[in-house]
Amino acid sequence: MSEFTVAPQTTLDAVQAALGSKIKRISSKLGEVTVVVSAADYHRACLILQDAEGCKFEQLLDLCGIDYSQYKDGAYDGPRYCVVLHLLSVSLNQRLRVKVYAAEDDVPMVASVNDIWASANWYEREAFDLFGIVFEGHNDLRRILTDYGFIGHPFRKDFPMNGHVEMRYDAEKKRVIYQPVTVELREVVPRIIREDNYGGIAPKVQ
Known part of the structure; x- marks a missing residue:
């Protein structure tokens, strides 16, 4: 650790002092x-x-969504959707991870922090697009990675691997059309090679 880097315990103490009762959990690992x-x-x-003071997290480096519905093979008991932020203090040379769980699973919603850190704009749009998490107060919350006619949110654990719809160019109509997906889901089993001399390596003699 650089002599100019704030120790994790110092960061933890500063965050604890600043947020007080707003903290549900706080920890320092690795x-x-x-x-x-x-x-x-x-x-x-x-x-x-x-x-x-002691925090000064001027930059938001990353924001993403998480779907915990299959966490621990479905044994997880708690809110399904979570938003995770990674913050950086340039002036104090320290980092912090912030986690917030959406109160409802049916319509997951948390406040937008785009008015605090402008870099949250596209990150929140991505989490909305892929997980369906609504960021209340965002001034332009629309899909950013999937197509305009896309149905569903592809990073949700219950989203089918082959999707719901597909698009293709129709030569007769001379335009792109949407239709129900025609690709059949199949399980690909990798081929296992069990040759004794595979790769030119002779088996050891016992």
């Missing part, structure tokens, strides 16, 4: 500090983390 806040406190907590 040199990384993670704090969990509720959806109700999420936006306010982010504002505090941006400006509070």
Whole structure:
């Protein structure tokens, strides 16, 4: 660790002092500090983390969604959707991971932090597109990776691997059309080679 890098425990203490009762859980593992806040406190907590002494997280480096529905082979018991942020303090040379769970599984929703960190804009659109997480207050929440006519959210664990619809160019209609998917889902089993002298390596003599 560089002599100019803030120690994880120092970051943890600063975040704990700044957020106080807004913290649901906080931990430091493998040199990384993670704090969990509720959806109700999420936006306010982010504002505090941006400006509070000892925090000063000026930059949002990444934001993504998570679907926990198949976590631990389906044995997980908790909110299905989570949003994870990675923050950087340039002035203090420290990092922080923030996690917030959507209160409802049917319509997962958390506040947008696009007004705090402009870099959240496309990240939130991506999480909306792929997971269906709604970011309340986002001023341009629309798909960013999938096509305009795409149905569903492809990173959800229950999304079929072959999708719902496909698009192709129709020569007769002279335009792109959408139709129900025609690709049949098949399981590909890798070929296992069991030759004794495969690759020119002779088997060992016992």
